Amino acid sequence: MTILEQLGTFYSQVFQLAFNLENIIILFSATILGIIFGAMPGLTATLGVALLTTLTYGMNTGAAMIALISMYVGAVYGGSYSSILLNIPGTAAAAATAIDGYPLACKGEAGKALGLTTTASMIGTLIGTFFLASFAPAIAKMALQFTSFEFFLLAFFGILISGTLTSPDLIYKGWIAGLIGLFMSIIGRDRLQFFPRFTFGLSQLDGGLELVPVLIGAFGIPQIIQVLRDQLSVGEAKKFQRVLPEFKTIVRNATHIVRSALIGVGIGSVPGIGEDIAGWVSYSAAKNSSKHPETFGKGEYAAVISSETANNACIGGALIPLLTLGIPGSPPAAMLLGALMIHNVNPGPMITFEHPTFILEMTAILLLASLAMWMTGILLAKQVVKVLRIPPPIFMPIVGVLCVIGSYSLGSNVFNLYLMVPVGIMAYFMQEMGYPVAPLVIGVILGPMADENLRRALMVSQGSFLPVITRPVALLLFLIILFTIFSQTLVYKRLKERVKQRIWNQIRNKK
Amino acid sequence: MMDDVLRACRMQARSMKRVILPTPILKLRESGNLRKVMDKVQLRKKDFITSIILIAFGIFMILYTLTEIPMKDSWGGVMNVWFVSPGLFPLGVGFLIIIMGIVLCNRAIKDGGAKKFMEDLSRREKDTSGKTLRLLGILLVIVAYVYLYIPRIDYFLSTMLCLMVFISFFYFDRPDFLKKLFTFYLVGCLLFLGLFLMKADKQLNKSFLYTTDGLVFLFFLAFIVYSRVLVHGDGVLKKRWKTTLIMSIVPSLILIPSFKYFLLVPLPVEGAFIELMNIIRYSFR
Structure with missing residues (x-):
């Protein structure tokens, strides 16, 4: 397709979606639901997308994607409500917003802060949408040149980098989580020879572990346990009058917006790490580049704008590897992958052949979702904030019941529940011991890709690993993997210190 | 950036947790580094236990793969070679799990986790926070x-x-x-x-x-x-x-x-x- 044809298809998709009443109802309902999920401390975007997935089984793919992407966009934005009004981030993505958002609310500028986050989130999402539309088809085309070796290394790299960047304690704890995820992906009949592996004679395990119950268990149950066990209490929300778009302040902070959006898209496109890291990195970048870094933490508009632009721009970024390579860029994107599979859409390089307009359709949905989010944020913020009065001991058990019925609904199978509970409990204890959950989920998702492609690659090369060195992309990926592992060793750290010291000494000597 | 993260965590912790502790314990806990060191040792103790479980699990994976999954034999009329065997990937994962378990165990021992584990074997800790x-x-x-x-x-x-x-x-x-x-x-x-x-x-x-x-x-x-x-x-x-x-x-x-x-x-x-x-x-x- 030429660029003009693509633009034509894109706008026709936008109009097709926007002039369908059913779609509009789904768009706004899911956005409001997303904002509520994001605003409620303890509920996350991932959990929101996971639970909504269970309600979309009966919908067509387009309507399901409208619901899920709107929920995703709404939830990432909604986190700013409780960050600004309560000083408790509704989602991890909005944690950086709380640092300056709450002091603004204390000064009586909660309405202005919410207006800024609403507009910044919309701009962030739109920039992410632009990158998705521009880069995804090109990446998908490039990925067609990949052979099995590249795909195996890509899957392995995805798990490794996700473990490296999300681990709160030791880096290799992230890798261990990824390996456990890989083990979970092995359970069931292998896809090349249909040999049962680790099924222990249970016929229910023959098809492998269902992705949706695993995801709901891994993200939902630890959340419920943590909130109720640690007695999360929500204080009185700060009052505000009106939420205004605040375009003037936005224009004044254009540099921060562009930088944060680029950071958001970049971080979003790295497998497994999501909006929270994007928010923190862009906050830090805004502080470092500011002429008055001392105002950060005391109610600085640039800080709020930066973190909110980045976390929403991350959505578009996370969809790029998801659609083109089948590798989710963030935990909610992992859930989207599950939903796409349920609707018989297999993301990856072949997507442009199997569903030629799908990427453009997703871009159009993302565009509409960002507009719906902005309109809802400006008009309904005051009403949505009322949900913050519901105490966690009431809504968390209801979320628990939703997790159960949601997991069960997939195939009306009670075995899904038997699976969801142990996965959830295991994920909770892993989190308690400093293991991240995202690499585990990425491991479950990318495991089959790694397994099949490794064996296919070796089949073609007759057991030789030489193509890893002879193929340029494979070699590049292999070197990155080696470097990621080597950078965690003592030898590397000592070497780095020595090099640093030598450079310093040379600079001093020159002076 | 780390300062901001720590500050946000502290702010969050202050507003989220309502665990009432007796004053002496509270003072002890808030006395900076001591808490961090205690938490770290406690975490390494758990890491020590996890590492043992991981090593055992990795060994189980390898044994299961070698005994239950054909590496070279015929399955369903197809002759297997090692590089197409359904056991290749589990074998690799099991091997990596063992290595990671050993690395974690080593770290836990270095940071005093194993010692803490041995000490706590004879002592029972009471949970006061409920x-x-x-x-x-x-x-x-x-x-x-x-x-x-x-x-x-x-x-x-x-x-x-x-x-x-x-x-x-x-x-x-x-x-x-x-x-x-x-x-x-x-x-x-x-x-x-x-x-x-x-x-x-x-x-x-x-x-x-x-x-x-x-x-x-x-x-x-x-x-x-x-x-x-x-x-x-x-x-x-x-x-x-x-x-x-x-x-x-x-x-x-x-x-x-x-x-x-x-x-x-x-x-x-x-x-x-x-x-x-x-x-x-x-x-x-």
Whole structure:
């Protein structure tokens, strides 16, 4: 397709979606639901997308994607409500917003802060949408040149980098989580020879572990346990009058917006790490580049704008590897992958052949979702904030019941529940011991890709690993993997210190 | 950036946690580095245990793969070579798990985790924050709901009971009530477990339709009465009790018909209550 044809298809998709009443109802309902999920401390975007997935089984793919992407966009934005009004981030993505958002609310500028986050989130999402539309088809085309070796290394790299960047304690704890995820992906009949592996004679395990119950268990149950066990209490929300778009302040902070959006898209496109890291990195970048870094933490508009632009721009970024390579860029994107599979859409390089307009359709949905989010944020913020009065001991058990019925609904199978509970409990204890959950989920998702492609690659090369060195992309990926592992060793750290010291000494000597 | 992260964590911790600690412990805990070191050693102790489990698990994976999955033999008429074998990937993963286990174990030993583990073998730590009981409460409700009630009892009734117990455990916000309600629910669950293990439920249901549903409903009523007795005389808690009761019934009444009649999901067990819903629903057709 030429660029003009693509633009034509894109706008026709936008109009097709926007002039369908059913779609509009789904768009706004899911956005409001997303904002509520994001605003409620303890509920996350991932959990929101996971639970909504269970309600979309009966919908067509387009309507399901409208619901899920709107929920995703709404939830990432909604986190700013409780960050600004309560000083408790509704989602991890909005944690950086709380640092300056709450002091603004204390000064009586909660309405202005919410207006800024609403507009910044919309701009962030739109920039992410632009990158998705521009880069995804090109990446998908490039990925067609990949052979099995590249795909195996890509899957392995995805798990490794996700473990490296999300681990709160030791880096290799992230890798261990990824390996456990890989083990979970092995359970069931292998896809090349249909040999049962680790099924222990249970016929229910023959098809492998269902992705949706695993995801709901891994993200939902630890959340419920943590909130109720640690007695999360929500204080009185700060009052505000009106939420205004605040375009003037936005224009004044254009540099921060562009930088944060680029950071958001970049971080979003790295497998497994999501909006929270994007928010923190862009906050830090805004502080470092500011002429008055001392105002950060005391109610600085640039800080709020930066973190909110980045976390929403991350959505578009996370969809790029998801659609083109089948590798989710963030935990909610992992859930989207599950939903796409349920609707018989297999993301990856072949997507442009199997569903030629799908990427453009997703871009159009993302565009509409960002507009719906902005309109809802400006008009309904005051009403949505009322949900913050519901105490966690009431809504968390209801979320628990939703997790159960949601997991069960997939195939009306009670075995899904038997699976969801142990996965959830295991994920909770892993989190308690400093293991991240995202690499585990990425491991479950990318495991089959790694397994099949490794064996296919070796089949073609007759057991030789030489193509890893002879193929340029494979070699590049292999070197990155080696470097990621080597950078965690003592030898590397000592070497780095020595090099640093030598450079310093040379600079001093020159002076 | 790290400073900002730490500050945000501290802010969050201050506003989120309401664990009341005795003053000396509080002072000790807040005395900076000591807490960090103690937490780290405690974490490494857990890491030491995890590393042993990981090594054992990795060995199990390798042994299972070598004994149960063909590496070179014929399977389904296809001759295997090692590089196409379904055992290749599990073997690699198992091997990596062992290596990671060893690395983690090494780190845990270096940071004093193994020593702490050996010390704590003879000593029992008491939980003063009540977190363990809250955790057990959550686990009991989830496990009983999924493994005990859902496969055997009317789904509407199971959900209502689960919500009633779950909300009352935490919404009353009283550790003494949590303990009493936990014991009451646990005893009830154990009785039902005994009943189900002896397969007496099937006999009872054969003799009189929906007998087990009736028994669980009686248990649900007993739980309501018991929790009401507990909050007797306290205005605030009485109000909370009413909210708990409403919130256990209303979401069940919205969720279950929505899934059954709008999303057309056949529920796990459709017993007395769902039968009643069917009668009401189809009488309006």
